[in-house]
Amino acid sequence: MIKMKVLMIGWEFPPKKVGGLGTHCYELLKELRNLVDVTLVLPFMAAMGGIKTLMVPARWIDPYKASYFHSFIDEIKAYNRNIVKTVLDKDIHFDVIHVHDWMGIEAGIKLKHLTGKPLVITFHSTEYDRAVGNPWDRIESIERLGVKEADLIIAVSNLMKNELVEKYGANPNKVAVIYNGISPEEIAPVDHKGLFGRKIVLYLGRLTGQKNPEALIRAIPLVLSKRKDVLFVIAGGGELLPWLADLSVELGVKDYVVFTGKVTEDEKNFLYSVADVFVLPSYSEPFGITVLEAAAKGAVPIISKTVGAGEQVDALEVDFWDVNKMAEYILGVLNHPILRQFMKDNNVSRLSNLSWSRVARQVLKAYKRVSKLEGV
Incomplete structure (x- = not known):
């Protein structure tokens, strides 16, 4: 043929x-x-x-x-x-x-x-x-x-x-x-959670207005007011990096935030594997392939309602501007291991069809x- x-x-x-x-x-x-x-x-x-x-x-x-x-x-x-x-x-x-x-x-x-x-x-x-x-x-x-x-x-x-x-x-x-x-070999939830003795909340993507990483930075003090054993990893480069770093200082949370800059593929996969929660609060994101990648490694996605990947994975959705709800969901996932495991298992099943x-x-x-x- x-x-x-x-x-x-x-x-x-x-x-x-x-x-x-x-x-x-x-x-x-x-x-x-x-x-x-x-x-x-x-x-x-x-x-x-x-x-x-x-x-x-x-x-x-x-x-x-x-x-x-x-x-x-x-x-x-x-x-x-x-x-x-x-x-x-x-x-x-x-x-x-x-x-x-x-x-x-x-x-x-x-x-x-x-x-x-x-x-x-x-x-x-x-x-x-x-x-x-x-x-x-x-x-x-x-x-x-x-x-x-x-x-x-x-x-x-x-x-x-x-x-x-x-x-x-x-x-x-x-x-x-x-x-x-997503490739079948990428669907591999790993047990690296807790590797650093703290819960890991990950953002990975370009640091631009479209991705709205500012919302996560502003949610950090709200999370820390309830529990201090959380490290926020902001991975990626972009024009907002210096300003976001300054904002973390202004909000008094710089000791709880790591800015990695741009990461390699191996570094990206490692970060997914240690993350308990993955946050993508985009202003507008027609899909957001990083959501699939993070869920495949067992991180629970918290995404804005304007992220298209939410049509295909089990994620907690918030309005892109609602930092209070974002912090509430982060704490909810970290405080309830049964919920975290349920969403992780559900996503492994859903991703196998993608x-x-x-x-x-x-x-x-x-x-x-x-x-x-x-x-x-």
């Missing part, structure tokens, strides 16, 4: 990984390469056995560090023009175009119009999420055009789907919800939905 050919346009992929999108693309392709022939377009060199990679010359831009000036958009537009030129010059054949997030949307649309091939766009987040409700119109307009032009949209949660419908007018009938997955092979099969089904190659 002839495999479907997919042109996948991305911008984040190991070793250049800054968030969940890089994890998604890597894990998805490990499984998808067994089902379809993939040509992966990136602005840098990368390799994975079983797929073809196409490097399109571009200056690597981390959008989470870039200043939102016209030169930033100009770089992205040049990348998209170069994608179209390179794909056509190399006469690459494909049946479906699959774009991840906004940075490749314009190339995907142009190639759709030039070749007549269907366009699938996965939205991992939107400018409304990243800019904390104040989107830059130049990026917002690209995303809006992508929603209009896509033959099928993949949303990583119902939360993401609803946002695309409400903010961009997406037709709900052409939005398929396909959740992120393999990346399942995600890949759902993505293939999405390709077939828009492709004329129904028999592949």
